[in-house]
Amino acid sequence: MxxxxxxxxxxxxxxxxxxxxxxSTNGLRYSWFKIIFRHDEPAERNFDIVLIIAILASVTVVxxxxxxxxxxxWHDWLFAAEILxxxxxxxxxxxRLSVVRSPWRYATSFFGxxxxxxxxxxxxxxxxxxxxxxxxxxxxxxxxxxxxxxxAEYLGEADVLIQSLRKSCRKILVFIVTILVITVIFGAxxxxxxxxxxxxxxxxxxxxxxxxxxxxxxxGDISPGTPLGRVITAILxxxxxxxxxxxxxxxxxxxxxxxxxxxxxxSCPRCGLMEHDNMALYCSRCGQSLNxxxx
Numbered sequence: 251m252x253x254x255x256x257x258x259x260x261x262x263x264x265x266x267x268x269x270x271x272x273x274s275t276n277g278l279r280y281s282w283f284k285i286i287f288r289h290d291e292p293a294e295r296n297f298d299i300v301l302i303i304a305i306l307a308s309v310t311v312v313x314x315x316x317x318x319x320x321x322x323x324w325h326d327w328l329f330a331a332e333i334l335x336x337x338x339x340x341x342x343x344x345x346r347l348s349v350v351r352s353p354w355r356y357a358t359s360f361f362g363x364x365x366x367x368x369x370x371x372x373x374x375x376x377x378x379x380x381x382x383x384x385x386x387x388x389x390x391x392x393x394x395x396x397x398x399x400x401x402a403e404y405l406g407e408a409d410v411l412i413q414s415l416r417k418s419c420r421k422i423l424v425f426i427v428t429i430l431v432i433t434v435i436f437g438a439x440x441x442x443x444x445x446x447x448x449x450x451x452x453x454x455x456x457x458x459x460x461x462x463x464x465x466x467x468x469x470g471d472i473s474p475g476t477p478l479g480r481v482i483t484a485i486l487x488x489x490x491x492x493x494x495x496x497x498x499x500x501x502x503x504x505x506x507x508x509x510x511x512x513x514x515x516x517s518c519p520r521c522g523l524m525e526h527d528n529m530a531l532y533c534s535r536c537g538q539s540l541n542x543x544x545x
Contacts (some may be wrong), residue, residue, distance in 0.1 A: 271351040283349040286342075301342070308335035309389050336372040343369060412507040416504075421500045428492070429464070436460040436486050440479060448475040464490035 272283040288294045308331075312321050316329040317444030343365050347353040356362045397453050416492055444450040449472040450459065459472045463486050520538035 279349045418500045430488040433457050433460045444479045
């Protein structure tokens with residue numbers, strides 16, 4: 251019979267146990283499941299701390315190996331350290347797959363994919379030597395800190411941002427298409443007005459100049475040499491300043507709408523506060539219970 255106390259322990263605080271579940275509820279594999287996926291006992295938290303230190307150290311090794319002066323002197327040692335870290339993360343990845351109920355489901359989850367991507371580049375060294383630098387993707391594994399230090403609730407705020415971005419996608423897409431049209435028109439115009447003698451050797455080159463000008467970056471590698479070209483440049487700069495804040499306004503408006511829908515118009519019977527979170531049971535101002543209060 252399953253231990254009720256263990257069920258209580260693996261309640262809302264153990265997200266991965268609810269999503270993936272241990273392959274068994276006793277034995278060595280369950281012990282490893284708790285060490286790897288839980289964060290309450292000292293052994294579990296120590297494992298997380300060691301893992302974070304190993305991730306930071308492995309990323310540091312990759313970055314140091316990209317510095318020419320360091321690589322000349324310490325490349326062999328850094329390469330050996332990278333192989334050691336890769337073997338360590340590979341063993342950890344295999345253990346993670348072996349202790350969950352559905353290995354494939356974990357392997358295709360967000361953290362499962364990140365775990366796999368953190369070890370693949372080193373194995374690809376035989377075919378693609380430059381792939382070693384891609385191991386810096388291991389830094390993404392530090393996202394586990396949100397779970398380790400009980401910060402998962404803050405991810406709900408990220409969900410609001412993602413919802414707002416999804417809702418504003420169509421409007422932003424229309425904006426991007428408009429920008430592309432303007433870019434093509436001004437790129438072609440400058441190709442005709444300035445010509446190859448002033449650096450505008452093709453319409454794509456003119457489009458590149460238009461994007462840089464409209465974004466007010468101004469690299470200076472291509473610039474107009476005729477009075478008419480300078481007038482066109484001034485017009486494009488003004489257009490850039492006029493539209494540069496448009497996507498920000500679109501997104502901000504959707505963000506405000508999304509946030510407002512997450513609030514319920516429930517009046518507190520004690521203090522009269524109107525807006526509360528949808529899942530709120532008590533008033534955020536005075537603590538009055540909201541149960542039974544009609545919307």
